[in-house]
C-alpha cells in the first residue's frame with residue numbers, strides 16, 4: 558500500500574491542498590501527519606477519504622488531545638510516528654531510533670526540523686520536511702512511501 562507522510566503545515570491548509578492535488582497523492586491509502594498543527598490533521602481528515610494517523614507537535618501543546626507518539630501497522634510494517642521534539646531530533650535521531658527498536662518498529666517518522674531526511678538501516682527513519690515552511694529548499698515537501706511486507710519501503714520525496 559502507498560502512504561503519504563506530511564508534517565509541519567503550521568496552519569497553511571492551502572499547502573495541504575496543493576499537496577493533495579499532486580498526482581502521487583491520489584494513490585495514497587493512508588496519511589501520516591507528524592504534528593504542527595493538529596487542526597491541519599483534522600483538515601486533512603475532512604478533505605480526504607482515507608485514514609489520517611496523527612500526533613501532536615510542540616506547537617500543539619497544551620490544546621491538542623493527540624498523543625505525542627503513536628505506533629501504527631500499515632502494509633506489513635510497524636511504524637513509530639512522532640513529532641520528534643521529545644526525542645531531541647534537532648541534534649540527532651539516535652533516541653528516536655532507540656524508541657523505534659524498543660517498540661519493534663521498523664520505520665520511524667518524525668517532523669519538527671522542517672528538513673527532509675531519509676536514512677536506512679535496521680530502522681528506516683523518515684522526515685517529510687515541512688509542507689509549508691521548508692528550511693531545506695524553497696518549496697515545501699511531503700513523502701509517499703510504498704509499503705510491501707518484508708521489503709524495504711520505496712520512498713519518494715515530493716516538492717509541491
Ligand SMILES: [Mn+2]
Pocket residue numbers: 593614615616640642668669670
Ligand atoms: Mn515543531
